[in-house]
Amino acid sequence: MAIVQVSIVPLGTGSTSLSSFVAKVSGWLEAQGVKYELTPMGTILEGDAPEILSLIAQMHELPFLEGAARVMTLINLDDRRDKKATAQGKVESVARKLGKIK
Amino acid sequence: MAIVQVSIVPLGTGSTSLSSFVAKVSGWLEAQGVKYELTPMGTILEGDAPEILSLIAQMHELPFLEGAARVMTLINLDDRRDKKATAQGKVESVARKLGKIK
Amino acid sequence: MAIVQVSIVPLGTGSTSLSSFVAKVSGWLEAQGVKYELTPMGTILEGDAPEILSLIAQMHELPFLEGAARVMTLINLDDRRDKKATAQGKVESVARKLGKIK
Amino acid sequence: MAIVQVSIVPLGTGSTSLSSFVAKVSGWLEAQGVKYELTPMGTILEGDAPEILSLIAQMHELPFLEGAARVMTLINLDDRRDKKATAQGKVESVARKLGKIK
Secondary structure, eight states: OEEEEEEEEEESOSOSOOHHHHHHHHHHHHHTTOOOEEETTEEEEEEOHHHHHHHHHHHHHHHHHTTOSEEEEEEEEEEEOSSOOOHHHHHHHHHHHTTSOO | OEEEEEEEEEESOSOSOOHHHHHHHHHHHHHTTOOOEEETTEEEEEEOHHHHHHHHHHHHHHHHHTTOSEEEEEEEEEEEOSSOOOHHHHHHHHHHHTTSOO | OEEEEEEEEEESOSOSOOHHHHHHHHHHHHHTTOOOEEETTEEEEEEOHHHHHHHHHHHHHHHHHTTOSEEEEEEEEEEEOSSOOOHHHHHHHHHHHTTSOO | OEEEEEEEEEESOSOSOOHHHHHHHHHHHHHTTOOOEEETTEEEEEEOHHHHHHHHHHHHHHHHHTTOSEEEEEEEEEEEOSSOOOHHHHHHHHHHHTTSOO
């Protein structure tokens, strides 16, 4: 299972706000039944690496459909195969070491 | 105010786990009185861009003190000057457009 | 046409050197007949976004075959659809503005 | 010595072209006497990590002076302390393993 962060950034739109683009992508993910987590800097997805990359290829198209002419998509794919890793588990593992949870 | 994500990744440590390194950096931030948010893929900081970058320069040294010989530090600095932006505000702005909050 | 940078980083290998992993991936690209450019921080590919992401999904598997148990793959996909963009053209466009080429 | 890639991306400018912004930053680096390498996806710098981050803090300001209201700056800082690493050396090390140079 890979944990993946993706940030889809339309360029040259004339507006400094990106939230409507992010909302379109989030709404699309929900319509597909895909679980995701929104952070201040991106969207977190979990799953098999090839499936997630195929999903991101579709997400990357959405701002073009909204009129963007250039889109920069940043992906950080963290894939660990020696144990089952989850996005929630990663944060909890640090919190446990800091003595915040048991 | 910039919103910044930083991921500090020690390489060649012989262990696939990074959580003890992340906990050290988080503990150090708390000792400095710096507010941060931990996501599954990084640490979110807010503040003036030069101050945050100076802080990250110090964070980047910590894994070397723990014995790492190579450290890759990824930074995404999102700096908006036409309105006051916060990490929480970015996520809420999307949630509002999705009709999840008012 | 998208211009894409990909960096494939195996974690926890016990060695600070990554060049043998990069060479494996580069050799694989050459065996596939894929054109690429190597920079000090990644591999540059050009093509349709979905095809490049599908190719990267295969590249991402290679370090696991070499024994890595955790792989972090960083992707920056720059996709411009209002004009034909190439990796070489992007660098030349800046050089022209700096008066270094005509 | 760290090897660092930085990409400075102004958002909401109304133009899909970034080359004039990149040229401004490159011209500024040359005026400062800083050595850099331009790749299709960013600018490569070499030096001590804190000094490079301080330099990037200044580079990050330049698009604001040109009228941008939001700037996203992406940094990948690769810092190896067990041997002297250079940007050129990293690429040559891979080329040597591929049998392209001796």
